[in-house]
Amino acid sequence: RQEQRTALPLAGKKVVVTAGGTIERIDPVRYISNDSSGKMGYALAKAAAELGGEVTLIAANTRLAPPAGVRVLSVESAREMYEAALGEWSDTDILVKAAAVADYRPKTPADRKLKKTGETMTLELVKNIDILETLGKQKTRQFLIGFAAETNDVEQYAMDKLRRKNCDLLVANDVTREGAGFGIDTNVASVYDANGLVTSFPLLSKEELGLRIMELAASRLAGAAK
Ligand code: CTP
Ligand code: CA
Numbered sequence: 001r002q003e004q005r006t007a008l009p010l011a012g013k014k015v016v017v018t019a020g021g022t023i024e025r026i027d028p029v030r031y032i033s034n035d036s037s038g039k040m041g042y043a044l045a046k047a048a049a050e051l052g053g054e055v056t057l058i059a060a061n062t063r064l065a066p067p068a069g070v071r072v073l074s075v076e077s078a079r080e081m082y083e084a085a086l087g088e089w090s091d092t093d094i095l096v097k098a099a100a101v102a103d104y105r106p107k108t109p110a111d112r113k114l115k116k117t118g119e120t121m122t123l124e125l126v127k128n129i130d131i132l133e134t135l136g137k138q139k140t141r142q143f144l145i146g147f148a149a150e151t152n153d154v155e156q157y158a159m160d161k162l163r164r165k166n167c168d169l170l171v172a173n174d175v176t177r178e179g180a181g182f183g184i185d186t187n188v189a190s191v192y193d194a195n196g197l198v199t200s201f202p203l204l205s206k207e208e209l210g211l212r213i214m215e216l217a218a219s220r221l222a223g224a225a226k
Contacts, residue, residue, distance in 0.1 A: 008052025009218035013093040015053040016085060017045040018131075020060035022078045024105035026123065027114045035182040036100035038062030040147075043210030044096050045070050051214055053094070058084045060099055078102055078128040085131055094143045094217055097132045104128060136166030143221050145213070148172045149181065158192045168220065169193055171213060179203040191216065 019041020021034040038059060045057040046067035055070045060081055066072045075081045078101045085095065104125035132146050146167040150157050151174065158172035173189045175181035180188040180203075187209050190200040198216070201209060 008050075009215065009222065010048055010051040010053035010094075013053045013218075013221070014088075014091050015045075015048040015055045015094045015096065015214075016058065016088045016092045017041050017048065017055065017096040018058045018060070018081055018085065018099035019045065020062040021100040022060045022081055022102045022128075023076050024078065024102045024128070025076075025109040026106050027110040027112065029113055032102055032104075032106065032125075033061065034100045034102065036060075037183045038064050038099075039183070039185065039206050040187060040210065041096070041098035042067060043206040044098055044214060045210075046207065047210040047214040048094070048096070050211070051218055053214075056088055058088075058099070078105065078131065082129050082131045082134070085135065089135060089138070089142070092142050094145065094221065095132075095135065096145045096213075096217075098147050100149070101131060102128055130165070132165040132167070139166055143168045143217060143224075145217060146170045149175045151176050154190070155192070155197070158190070159196070162192055162194065169198070169213075169217065189213075 020038035021036030023031045023033045025031050042064050045055050049055045049069045057070050057072045059072055060075050073084045075084050105128050107124040107126045144167045146165050148158050148161050154172050154174050158170050162170035170192045171189050173180045177188050179186045185206055186203055187206050188203050191198045
């Protein structure tokens with residue numbers, strides 16, 4: 001039938017995308033975070049919806065308009081992001097971990113605003129849960145896409161993260177390259193799988209790159225289903 005011939009590549013697939021940067025509280029008015037704008041994650045969510053996916057965007061502290069047809073769950077911290085992702089996990093087909101998750105959080109966030117005291121102040125941090133690694137260990141049919149922003153030794157770190165986190169694809173970029181990195185509308189990325197480099201994309205808009213990555217994931221998923 002007509003509908004079948006024109007079926008979109010992600011029709012019937014549940015796609016979960018995490019975007020933005022987590023905030024880890026020090027006290028009610030202060031926190032630790034990072035420079036992630038969420039643009040790459042939003043572009044991936046938009047692309048996944050355009051390709052027919054049923055998309056949930058887990059957004060941490062972004063200031064972007066949600067893409068059309070995408071369900072948005074807002075979170076603040078790494079812990080909240082993990083809980084949201086876990087809540088979607090059992091029927092997730094593709095998890096796209098574009099978010100910049102804080103590696104550490106203050107050990108004991110204060111419930112009242114801290115007062116200044118001595119000339120120095122020490123903040124004790126403890127490691128956050130690695131969301132991708134934890135879910136990667138529980139992977140059944142889920143297709144996992146990890147991200148890595150690096151300043152050096154991109155391929156080595158990309159392959160290490162891909163293996164350690166049990167990812168199907170790892171999208172890496174060298175943030176020192178012109179046109180790549182935080183806040184801007186373009187990116188330069190390379191994609192790796194367990195066998196090594198799959199493709200190096202040229203300088204692209206984050207929207208175009210999002211589409212290329214989701215198309216690659218859709219074709220890999222279709223190949224695996226055969
Ligand atoms: N990630 C995650 N949970 C964390 C840290 C990272 O899910 N606590 C995910 C990111 O969303 C990304 C991938 O893991 O998809 C790689 O993140 P990155 O920060 O590059 O890797 P780390 O393992 O934290 O290594 P490092 O920061 O030391 O380079
Ligand atoms: Ca990290």
